[in-house]
Amino acid sequence: MQDIKLFEDIGELFGLHPLVLEDILNTDQRPKTDDYGDYIYLVLKNFHGRENGNLLSDQVSIILGKDFILSFQERESGLFDSIKDKMSKNKGRIRKEGADYLAHAIIDNIVDNYFIVLENLEEKIEYLEDDLVKKATPSTLDTIHILKRELILLRKSLWPLREAVSALERSDSSLINKSTGIYFKDIYDHIIAIIDTVETFRDMLSGMLDIYLSTTSNRLNEVMKVLTIIATIFMPLTFIAGVYGMKMSYPI
Amino acid sequence: MQDIKLFEDIGELFGLHPLVLEDILNTDQRPKTDDYGDYIYLVLKNFHGRENGNLLSDQVSIILGKDFILSFQERESGLFDSIKDKMSKNKGRIRKEGADYLAHAIIDNIVDNYFIVLENLEEKIEYLEDDLVKKATPSTLDTIHILKRELILLRKSLWPLREAVSALERSDSSLINKSTGIYFKDIYDHIIAIIDTVETFRDMLSGMLDIYLSTTSNRLNEVMKVLTIIATIFMPLTFIAGVYGMKMSYPI
Amino acid sequence: MQDIKLFEDIGELFGLHPLVLEDILNTDQRPKTDDYGDYIYLVLKNFHGRENGNLLSDQVSIILGKDFILSFQERESGLFDSIKDKMSKNKGRIRKEGADYLAHAIIDNIVDNYFIVLENLEEKIEYLEDDLVKKATPSTLDTIHILKRELILLRKSLWPLREAVSALERSDSSLINKSTGIYFKDIYDHIIAIIDTVETFRDMLSGMLDIYLSTTSNRLNEVMKVLTIIATIFMPLTFIAGVYGMKMSYPI
């Protein structure tokens, strides 16, 4: 996506609206579906792995036309590998169906990547829950904070993704075949399931933060009880020792 | 559900869509109703008892056709026992009505299982409330945490269940008889009542967590007051004893 | 409601649907309105007084037919006294209007009982607020907790009550006269006002819990300051006394 000239030529060749070209280049887009009549413009976020513990996401733009698909990626990633593989080996329905089915396959891959992120998060949350019960340390708090942030980021791209796919499913564009509609419905169901899980994780993390805070104040209580018991025993004793010593020195 | 070959044969025999077969096998589905014209595909979560204190749930798939019902379960459970019993003894309306009434009977059983889970939870919450007033311990906190998690899990399957049954009730499919509609409405009312109860339990648990936290800080206050009273009495006394002893030794 | 035989006979006589009979007997219903064509089935919760400090509620079922009203109560209560009184004394419009107006009169009485509960709660909340400012004790916390629970219970029956009455108001059933519609609208307005008040009470109790918690930590601060001041004064003094006493004994 470095070669602006080539990019503009493509835009002209396929008759893309200047706003579409702008949106493709601006990699900070909110996922959405725009129907321009001759083609449908889709922009999505693809989460692919991590780097230094942070989630990596790329912007993927898809233009679905009558007989073609254009797709633009922020960075090179393995997103299309499985699709190319299926096409070259002529597996599945991907070469029998139209451009809309191909678009579906790409979006399906992107949505599947969310599941991978979620599984990874689930593992971390379970690990955290064990930690919480056995030995809560300040680092537990950091982990809760980091996981919460990741969920906030995921949510930010999931809700518009849901809208974008719903727009495709309910679309009456001639570019989308009736029989493909059910596949978009299937993706839509997956996204709803992902959103449910993200919300569930958020609830669980909030619960865990409450538990962490309660554990902290329980621990403070314990510490203070020890201090109070020691003070209650030794302050009077020290006083008595002082008085006794004082009295004892009288006869001297 | 182990025998994939048999499963695929059934799919072919009844003309099921590949997406349906995929959904039946993938036991992580969100409850939903999909109308495929010739048949309606339903997927639900059945909660049946506990194991090691954790709620057990199974995925149940129902395919409602013109004159048949297919159902697939993740694991063997007693879900159909009462229905088989009624059918063999020719009790109730179950053999007089069509396939849609049979589907209703299965869903009704699944929803009744939620009531059993709720009664169990209610008992625990009442027990917890007694505990909270009499003797709140850190294990009270654990119980609140565990109950909260179970409610989160129940909610996650209840809201889509509500949608799925609502879709059946409002369906204009020829597969569902007008006179059966009222039975789906009845199940729908039960689900709403269950959701209300779950939300009420959540509110109650939140309130109990607040009380627990307040009790903890009240207790800290008590401990600190004891410490302060002892320090206020014995620190000056010890000092006086020290000074007196010091003075008393002058004449020596 | 003990005599099941009589009850079933009534059901048959008036041609009631088996689901209605089931709902009447199951006293755990969510308030709702079901239109069965020939009659409308209504189920409500009536709050009448307290026992051992707990709110008492009864399930009231009303069947509104062409020229008749059937009503079933969980327990004997004075709910119909004022209506019987008006009817026997031929006061008001109650004997001039149809069965729908009578149904309205019963529902109106039930809704009025909510106002009585609210007034009682308002008194307690005001009393609590005075307490909070003057002398907050752990029992203040208990009271907040109990009031919160009662509001949760009220809410649980108010929202479906609102729906049930709204369904009556917007009903196009021939059983409800146009001129009676405005009376149901009036009840609906009352329910909305009750819900508003309940929500306001919830907000106020939440605010009071925050204040209670802040007061608790303020008090802890005060206690700790006293402790610190005493320690700051007497620890150095005791040390000096110790050293001085030590030195003073040199010449001996």
Added chain:
Amino acid sequence: MQDIKLFEDIGELFGLHPLVLEDILNTDQRPKTDDYGDYIYLVLKNFHGRENGNLLSDQVSIILGKDFILSFQERESGLFDSIKDKMSKNKGRIRKEGADYLAHAIIDNIVDNYFIVLENLEEKIEYLEDDLVKKATPSTLDTIHILKRELILLRKSLWPLREAVSALERSDSSLINKSTGIYFKDIYDHIIAIIDTVETFRDMLSGMLDIYLSTTSNRLNEVMKVLTIIATIFMPLTFIAGVYGMKMSYPI
């Protein structure tokens, strides 16, 4: 509004529905608009000043007929002064337009009074914010609590007011002129702006409570650090002094 006889005569003269008369006398109404065909009944809350620091509110009922306006107030207040003034001086459009414009003028005055209340609250919140940074005392907490309560009260009357005015604006009653509609739209916009501000104030107060609580625990931390430092210095020293004194007395 004391003279019930006169009141009932008015009701009969203008053909008012018994429910309207009841609502006018019951000064605990939720703001609303009821269209009775021949006339529109409006009930609102007018906030006019304070007494002993509490907001004063009155119920104002307006009946908008073909060529007349009836209005009933709970208490005498200056609400109509500016309108009477404009009418007597023949200023503005108030004498050229119909009864609906007059109704608009009254509602406009009532809504303007909310702005006055908000300005007063804004001042207090700004004053509070200064306090929070410079010197937070327990009285800061009381002020937050009182302001929160006032916002809860305002909200309780604002949301239904919004509905009531929206009903007027969207009304297709012949009593409301097309050209007056835009004035009701204007009032509606003002109410939305007031609600926005109230919500903003609520958010700000919540934020301030959080800050207050954090400041309190920061302060506790400071106090405890002083205590710990003193104890860390003087406890060992006192012990050493004790031991030294003990040893020093050996040679004696």
Added chain:
Amino acid sequence: MQDIKLFEDIGELFGLHPLVLEDILNTDQRPKTDDYGDYIYLVLKNFHGRENGNLLSDQVSIILGKDFILSFQERESGLFDSIKDKMSKNKGRIRKEGADYLAHAIIDNIVDNYFIVLENLEEKIEYLEDDLVKKATPSTLDTIHILKRELILLRKSLWPLREAVSALERSDSSLINKSTGIYFKDIYDHIIAIIDTVETFRDMLSGMLDIYLSTTSNRLNEVMKVLTIIATIFMPLTFIAGVYGMKMSYPI
């Protein structure tokens, strides 16, 4: 906007409604779009930079007529510079399109200013997050508080801005060209993205406040542990020293 006479003349010349003139002068308006048939009245908030750390905002009123645009600003700002520049240099489409496109260009500039504010906030939040992990001080708390307030202010103008632009986009007014509609849709998408980001920032700040509070109580725990350890060691030792010294003085 000081010259009232000129202002009223303009109003008369362009046939503006008195309510529009009032709204332009009252610089406390909520963003909105009002369609008056012959012209559309728009009022927006323009955020341009900071003064003493506070966000500066101006009210901008736009009147979009058949062949003209009127715009009124609360204060002089560089809002129109880029547009004037484009027009004078005949760059872009701005001189080829109609008044609606010009209106779009102004709104686009205003929305772009929100992005600048957000970038500035993002920087501060990232800086804050670093601080939180490394060294949380009471000033961290102040910063969280200030950022929260700014987000509250932004939100207050963003939601109505969204409505206002959505009204333009969906408008069937003849003043807005079909081909311009897509540009308003583009602005609308930007506003939604801004709102998403603001909500995300709010969630992040809430999370950071929780972490701050937990860190504070962790720190208190640490301090109390030190105190308790010291007391546990030296209180018994001091007592023993006292007793020993007391005993040692016997033989003397």
